[in-house]
Amino acid sequence: MMATDGLNGLLVICLMGAVTLLTRFGGVLVMSVVPINQRVESFINAMSGSVLIAILVPVAVEGDMAARMALLATAAVMLAVRRPMPAIAAGISVAAGWRYLM
Amino acid sequence: MSTAVSVMPGLTLAGIGQGFWRLLPLSMFVVVFGLAYGLAAVQTGLTPLQTVFMSFAVFAGTAQFAALELWGGQIPVIPLLVTTFAINARHLLMGASLYPWLKQVPATQRFGSMLVLSDANWAMTLNDCQRGKPNLGLLVGGGMALWVTWMGGTLLGMTFGNLIANPARFGLDMVMGCFMLSMVFGGRKSLRMVLAWCVAALTAWLAYRYLPENTHVVVGAIGGGLVGLFWMEKPAEPKAGRADK
Structure with a gap:
């Protein structure tokens, strides 16, 4: 645990930036030593969506009904039109509408 | 066995400029995401400096939204860094996919261009490389266009976010969640x-x-x-x- 006020927060962000930079340089660095094999690639591809799902679990479980409906609307629109912008807009509108009406 | 890899010319200022203008129209969407991030960051309680600095130094939208989920008076540093790595691990694959062309240019250009590696400029650059027209300027200039619009959007969202008293009423507390879910289903x-x-x-x-x-x-x-x-x-x-x- 670390405090997030003022400079401490900036330090936390610096660490985040360093980790992100490592991922930006890492692909080229690793490839110059040993090629990334298919199994590792498959693991990374499966993990990249999974981490987002994992973050959303508490939102879906603990959130109010409006939050759940918003996620549902986002998923539905995303599957239908495959564009993030309308999907996010739909989610937000549903959350706002649900809270206004219910 | 190796397939023929086209020759990657070195970086030129003109190439960077062309890349910048080629990605600028697409980058306008990034303004909207930056706006959403700025708004969410203000709601989460980041100071204006922290909000802008995160876009400046991290420049990875999804990871930044995820950081906001964990943000509080105290933050668990190890889970934050592991989460950041897991979300950004796709950069490893993106860099690796460009390696056959990047290894042809000097190391400063190779790693310098990776500083602005992002999804949209990577996808377009890889496409050009595979069509036999490798163009490092597109990666760098396009990355700069994305970075500038991401910063601009963040500033807008920060300003706008301060004006809204009760964001949940307008569903704005769901910006993060909906953004992340759309990224999952976009893959x-x-x-x-x-x-x-x-x-x-x-x-x-x-x-x-x-x-x-x-x-x-x-x-x-x-x-x-x-x-x-x-x-x-x-x-x-x-x-x-x-x-x-």
């Missing part, structure tokens, strides 16, 4: 991916219930990743990466 979908997501959701939920706080993200990421480790893609499938941003 390649297959039975394998759906299984990975289900495993991720289930293991994350169990960890959320029964394990110490903030472990659910790491547990879910590894749980889903293991599905990929043991159930591999067919070799014929195209390489790497989700389209983000």
